Amino acid sequence: MLDIAFAKSALPKSGALALLLAEGDGAEGATGTLLAAADAATTGAVSRALAAAEFTGKRGQSVTVLAPGAELTRVVAIGLGKLDSLTPKLAEDAGGQAQALLAREPAAAVSAAGLTGAQAAAIALGAVLRSYRFDLYRTTEKADDKPKLAKLTVLTAEAAKAKDAWAGGKGVANGVFLARDLVSEPPNVLTPAAMAERCKKLEDLGVKVEIFGPKEMTKLGFGALMGVAMGSAQEPRMVVMHWNGAPAGKKSTKPAPIAFIGKGVTFDTGGISIKPAGGMEDMKWDMAGAGAVIGLMAALAGRKAKVDAIGLVGLVENMPSGTAQRPGDVVKSYSGQTIEVINTDAEGRLVLADVLWYCQQKYNPRCMIDLATLTGAIIISLGHEYAGFFANDDTLANQLAAAGTASGELLWRMPLGDAYDKQIRSDIADMKNVGGRPGGAITAAQFIQRFVNGKVWAHLDIAGTAWSSKDAPTVPKGATAYGVRLLDRLVADNYEA
Ligand code: BES
Ligand code: MN
Ligand code: ZN
Numbered sequence: 067m068l069d070i071a072f073a074k075s076a077l078p079k080s081g082a083l084a085l086l087l088a089e090g091d092g093a094e095g096a097t098g099t100l101l102a103a104a105d106a107a108t109t110g111a112v113s114r115a116l117a118a119a120e121f122t123g124k125r126g127q128s129v130t131v132l133a134p135g136a137e138l139t140r141v142v143a144i145g146l147g148k149l150d151s152l153t154p155k156l157a158e159d160a161g162g163q164a165q166a167l168l169a170r171e172p173a174a175a176v177s178a179a180g181l182t183g184a185q186a187a188a189i190a191l192g193a194v195l196r197s198y199r200f201d202l203y204r205t206t207e208k209a210d211d212k213p214k215l216a217k218l219t220v221l222t223a224e225a226a227k228a229k230d231a232w233a234g235g236k237g238v239a240n241g242v243f244l245a246r247d248l249v250s251e252p253p254n255v256l257t258p259a260a261m262a263e264r265c266k267k268l269e270d271l272g273v274k275v276e277i278f279g280p281k282e283m284t285k286l287g288f289g290a291l292m293g294v295a296m297g298s299a300q301e302p303r304m305v306v307m308h309w310n311g312a313p314a315g316k317k318s319t320k321p322a323p324i325a326f327i328g329k330g331v332t333f334d335t336g337g338i339s340i341k342p343a344g345g346m347e348d349m350k351w352d353m354a355g356a357g358a359v360i361g362l363m364a365a366l367a368g369r370k371a372k373v374d375a376i377g378l379v380g381l382v383e384n385m386p387s388g389t390a391q392r393p394g395d396v397v398k399s400y401s402g403q404t405i406e407v408i409n410t411d412a413e414g415r416l417v418l419a420d421v422l423w424y425c426q427q428k429y430n431p432r433c434m435i436d437l438a439t440l441t442g443a444i445i446i447s448l449g450h451e452y453a454g455f456f457a458n459d460d461t462l463a464n465q466l467a468a469a470g471t472a473s474g475e476l477l478w479r480m481p482l483g484d485a486y487d488k489q490i491r492s493d494i495a496d497m498k499n500v501g502g503r504p505g506g507a508i509t510a511a512q513f514i515q516r517f518v519n520g521k522v523w524a525h526l527d528i529a530g531t532a533w534s535s536k537d538a539p540t541v542p543k544g545a546t547a548y549g550v551r552l553l554d555r556l557v558a559d560n561y562e563a
Contacts, residue, residue: 237368
């Protein structure tokens, strides 16, 4: 992870420097302190370059000035927009932008002059998040082609405050990186068993981890999840992670835990209802819901969140084979309800059905939020900008939407209703696992809701947001870890003691 330090504002004698400048702030403005110093050291070269580039400090604007003085190798100016509208998310974006512009330098400083310690920590977080790279399997890349930035010093008048805030930020960044690593791993490496082993590592952070194998799940009666697993040579797993961070008080006054449930299909071929070959490799990230839950648990533990949270992930591989389930099979879920499996490619909902029911029976949580790369239909609805979500409770829905705006992991509420539920009626079982093309993301949510037993619940369909084909300020292209920041924010704003 990019190494972060905080130090008092002073112009570095040499090397690279990013200046974060508010709109209208020249060398005289609050954020321009180090611009003035850089000008003094370079006979005004930096300000002249900014003027020539018509830099005004508008949000997102940037100018790179190479070697303005003998010692300064690179000065980049980044526009923050108006200072009074600088949200934590926008500060993170500026930090991410600075990281990208400084990536070729081995070490650099970024000026947060005129900003608060909390804002300086947000800049650090943005820079770290943007610096993520998955290069475990690159063996021939030339050193010169790799980003070099290893250490970033954030210059701030409130260095002590920034350091405090960064302790938590680093824990969250660690959770995001874990989720991105898991989603990036190839499916031959990240099997259900291997993924469960990665969960076990969270014990180092103080998370309690339980792992269930096929024997235990068969014994419990997980007919829906086990039906999906049947076609694969890889054994399924369910992992339950516990973070007990709520202050110990009288047991009767301690609220029940908040629960997060993730779909972890380590590879989705579609099964006997096999998918077309084109783009099938993308289905390695069909475990991104589980990846987000695991990353979230790491984030909560890493920043010692004052909350009791449980994370449950259902880990299976969906394969066609002589032992695979068939279209037409009827399976009995852990809830007792029977399901006619019309399409073996609608497997995520089958996995979630059993894990959700287990979560309620066993833990009686105060609310449940599931994440799943569940349907192609949600991508048709919302593209790659917003995840879709469904909720049976307006308070939770509003909390989620607010956390989405604050974290930049956007989500849009979709409807639930009896008319949609009718689409999954079966002629021979309690329900079928597909509802036809109209409203495909909604009928999938209706299916999941049939396994919600009176609990406050939300379902996030992250099929469109788990993976990105373009760089964003704090999210390099590839695995996004969508959900980790969102749900960490949700917990921080609403569920901590
Ligand atoms: N994992 C897929 C959904 C998906 C599609 C995620 C594209 C990311 C990108 C899911 O298991 C699936 O196959 N869903 C089917 C459901 C259909 C058979 C009702 C789909 O969306 O086509
Ligand atoms: Mn599928
Ligand atoms: Zn799937």
